[in-house]
Amino acid sequence: MAFNRKTLTGSALLILAVLFVAVVLISNVLFRGARVDLTQSNLYTLSDGTRNILGKLDEPINLYLYYSDKSTEDIPQLRTYYLRVRELLEEMAARANGKIKLSVIDPLPFSEEEDAAAGYGLQAVPISAAGEKAYFGLAGTNSTNGTAVIPFFQPEKETFLEYDVAKLIHDLTVVKKPAVTFISSLPMSMGFDQATRQMREPWAVYSQLSQLFDVRETNPTQLKEIGKDVNVAVLVHPKELSDDALYALDQFVLRGGHLLVFVDPNAEQDQSGADPENPQAAMFADKSSDLAKLFKAWGVDYAKDKVVLDRAHALQISIAPNAPPVRHPGILGFTHKDLSRDDVITANLESVNMSTVGYFELAKDSPSKLVALIQSSDQSMSVPAERLKFLSDPSALLQDFKPTGQPFVLAARLEGQFKTAFPERSGAGHLAEAKEKNAVVLFADTDILSDRLWAQVQNFFGQKVLNAFANNGDLVVNAVDNLAGDSDLISIRGRATSQRPFTRVEELKREADDNFRSHEQKLQNELSETERKLTELQSAKSQDQAMVLSPEQKKELDNFLKRKVEIRKELREVRRKLDADIEALGTRLKFINILLVPLLIVIAALGFAGFGARRRGKN
Template sequence: MKKLHRRSLPLLALVLLALAFVAAVALSSVLLRGARLDLTDKGLYTLSEGTLRILDKIEEPVTLKLYYSEHASRDFQQFRVFAARVRELLEEIAARSGGKVKLEVIDPLPFSEAEDQAAAYGLQAVPLDSAGQKLYFGLVGSNSTDGESLMPFIQPDKEAFLEYDVAKLLSTLSADRLPVVGLISGLPTGPRLDPVTGRASPGWVVDRQIAELFELRRLQDYPTSIAEDVDLLMLVHPRELPEDTLYAIDQFLLRGGRLLAFVDPDAEADVGGVDPLDPLSGAEPRPSDLSRLFDGWGIQFDPARVVLDEKHALQVQPDPGGAPVRHLAVIGLDAAALNQDDVVSGDLERLHFSTAGALGLGKESTLQMEPLAQSSAASALADARAVRDAAANPDRLREDFRPGGNALVLAARFSGELSSAFPERADREGHLARSVEPVNMIVVADTDVLSDRLWVQVRDFLGQPVYNAFANNGDFVYNAVDNLVGNADLIAVRTRASAQRPFEKVEALRRAAEQRYRAKEQQLQQQLDELERKLEALQQAGADGQAVAVTAEQQAEILRFQDERLRTRRELREVQHRLNADIEALGNRLKLINILGMPALVVLAALALAWRRWTRRRAAAEG
């Protein structure tokens, strides 16, 4: 009986452990409901503080409808992984909202009512095949007062801005009015009478876009105060502003307003005293500056110096009958020169600038500068007057051009605590000596970036304007306005890391292999090219098109060259195969670890446990 009792003890222990496990799971589902632990490398599943504050401020329930064609995407595994990532983020937002955000996931099957709803909302469908199969992956948000906002198609290449876009959608549903953008402009950006044609002009495209999406309030006659309901103050080419206006701008920023400023060492669109048909024609530079404010805030900008960039110089045609030439002061920046971690510039592919200046930060400044657009290291600063004088012959700029070796900042975000640039006005009623909260402003050292000629062609089609953009200047300006008019919580939403994890070890092996074998590959390729030329020279026809008699020595030389060519090609193939040898070896090692590693660990653990039990039994028997 005692022996039977001993045998039943392990079985009883297993039963008790199983019951304890079930009880622990049941209790955890109740006691730890909503608890989460994010162990990912970059916090992929942790919401930003800005998103959490936006969720806390939601006053009326919001419904998020994610239209996802799960059935249609069954053959696109990579997209399904991204879709799961989006769904997990939305589920996390709903879980952290305290019941104020409800998530619905809908599969709009073909010819279903859900598909009709998705189309009615304006969601974009991507055709997958000729049979009419479509992929929907859009988000619709709605509140209890019939307010709606949507993301027509959630693109995988914009994963870094996914949380920002969702937070913006939620913030938009909570807003009860259009944001107000106050504009002080020294350039004719808005509707006006065109001095060239004598006809009414609707204004620049960026001006029209801002007016369509926001309440654009044009501030005239040098205002001495900025209204409380202005969310963003936009300064374009601020020339010779009175001190009272500068003081109003200073106090607006310190009390929590946002600022978007476009200054320029040579505003080519400022046609005062300049031939409008040739804005670069020999006139004096027309700079703009906010020196009183910039000096007080610790922002560096020289209105007499223009950035020249050899790497990013664009072609211009100063002479209509001549050939295009590269103009060092007309710069086209690609995605690599733009800040990919900031929502304003991260999704852009190309920005065009012309006679732009450079921005910096003083050593005593309390601000932080985050560059949004930078020149290459092959750039330098030149006198604005010299750039104007070289308008007809841009090659003159290369004569004294010496690259400085450092990138120059053309556009930047400035943020942080700030003191007033007018400390002498401290005795004024209501004067703010310091910012009530960290300021947030964007400064661009160019105004021509706004002009149509640098980024868009406008044509008329049946009485409606059609825009053909060849650069992302308009997107940049819209992103800056859209970001700054948002509340501080939305601006605080961080750019998320991509869920795609690069194989860093594989890339390192690839680079090392290329360094080892590339030189040999190039040497063999050069030998092969030389052999091809020699063979061609030996086998070429005569001048009259007739075949030339080949001597025995030449025949032997041809055979030797052919044999050597075959050997060289074989060596070249072997070198090219060895380029991936280390990577393949790493893959084989990983396969062995995956296939044998875990079973080996289990076997070792079982052997260790068996050894322990055997030693205990032996000790008990000996005792």
């Protein structure tokens, strides 16, 4: 009987082992690629836009992730981020229906793999004083030998990791440059300048766009239709556009076209009314622009006669050769902390300059959404644009300056499912409302495009050399580049990072710092009071006794030194308590993660097993 029982027990274990292996094999087949993302921000879940891009791939794409494993052994930040990048790429490859082949390569020094990485244009970053370098980039190729690369994955740009990789994949599916129609009433392209009677050079930003895109210039007075092959329409300083031109823009947006708009309450490069025989004609000409009919239909307000003054972002300018520079609250400079970190257009920029800027607001009951790219500070106000036309001293703008306490939106994405501004029109192809949501990028400034605010173009032995001192050109290229992608690519926003700060620890540190500063200020106040008393006692002494401490002075000094020691002891106690609190928090977390959670799982498993045994016993 014992033999049979042992035999049955051994057979049961064998059967269970076989069943376990079978379940694992079957689950690998049935649930291949299945994942559950339990992170707070769905960090490992691809966005709908990325999944759509992967689902539309119609040709194979090869991705080569180059990572110097040995060289980065002592750089934990890069090693952690490498796992994040690799997991994202593996997830994309799994979702691409076999259209993406991912290869992970360690380019050892002086190897063929290192030569291939350099050939793709990946960046080798120095990581030691001895000259050792590391690769951490991505190269992609398609079936027509097209290539696209991310030279180096920077951990601080993790929020746009998914967007950057999705854009690389999208670019590999594009066989030609995106078409951009340029509609401008400002003299941005090469042409004949009537004022100087010479050929004018194109603006630097226009030259940059022409190198990257298939730019097609359109005269705003002749605009009646925007071709369906156009990816992006760039509208600069629209003045007195005909209804046919407005209707062309209206229908372009409703059918899913991407529009980038630059309007201005005071376009300083506007040459309206320019007449060599009458210089005053240009001075008094209207230099504002608007898109009132379309703005109204889209649910956004814009005052073409208002300029934003901002004393917090005012730039210094020279008003006379021998005069010191003065701050001009109408000419504004923004640094990276002032630009939206959540939008790919502005996220990686360091500085942007603007001049005589307007602002946007959502209209009352507007169904659209206005997402700010650039905002003024709360130390700003709006004034009539006329105040800046004949201004000789910018400091006059600060007279009676009354900030609103609220920022103004100077540039933004306007998102919504737009309706037509021409409901009275009809005919073949007419759209009364967009079938899907779209986004229009708006700037309340055209001077942002002019060379004077961001670049110096010099002639160096017949070659044009561009020296940029701000990122205005990058801003415009980013905007067009982002809009040139399809709607799925545009929909991908910055994601949360895998770095999770210890918020409780940071809170403890802030509390300790507050206590530390409070005690330090107390010590400083007592020191000042002691010095005051010593000075009073010293002034009451005769000149020949000035260098001798009186009993009162000595007592006061001894009291202060004693109190100083006590306060320093209190400061050390604050720091010690902080360390103790952090250590106690760490101990609790270790207990929960290492002991308590596994113990609860074991208890739950034993309880479940006992419950099953009782049920079997009853049966």
